[in-house]
Amino acid sequence: MTDDPQLPLETTLNLETAPIHWRELERFFAAGRAIRVAPELDLVAVGAELAKDNARQISQWMEEGKVDAVPDEKAQAWHERNTEVWALVIRPWVLVQERTES
Template identity: 35%
Template sequence: MSETNTLYATLLGQTAEIRWQELQPHFAKGALLQVGADVDLIEAAEAIVQDNTAKVSAWLASGQVGKVTEDEARDFLMNDPTFWAVVVAPWVLIQVRSSDVTAV
């Protein structure tokens, strides 16, 4: 197994379901990055770990990855979706589960 595949598998194993209530402290610290449904959550985490500036910058510029906004946080509080989350210090990357699609 290649180093990249090993990292992907490790990050995948560290991914868990979580609710907004548990994520709020990370939002308050400014440490939440939301990953859009069209980006693989683990691929995004892997790019951050590997310091792949080109890939991460492209996602940030396109809005496919970004900090959770105040409006999104209010929506999450009201709708209480389930997220997939993985920690890539200092960030917590989150993605709304596809079965819980909200206006993200």
């Protein structure tokens, strides 16, 4: 993560998001470090709450099924299609979100 104290956390994280093909992230999935973020959530907002260690919000999203480990079935489907996802690293995690058409 970029450490520029002059930039708000969300701005810094936004600069660090990138589209990437799922196959390039499979090693993180295999290590249990890939976290799926539902399309209705803002990837950067989720990353900011994780970086701030906001356990209450993260737990709520997890209970709602909006933030969780990438399910095996989803990982397999993404692999077969070589899906491009949005990714954001919040060490040791990699947040991934399926790209939607604008």
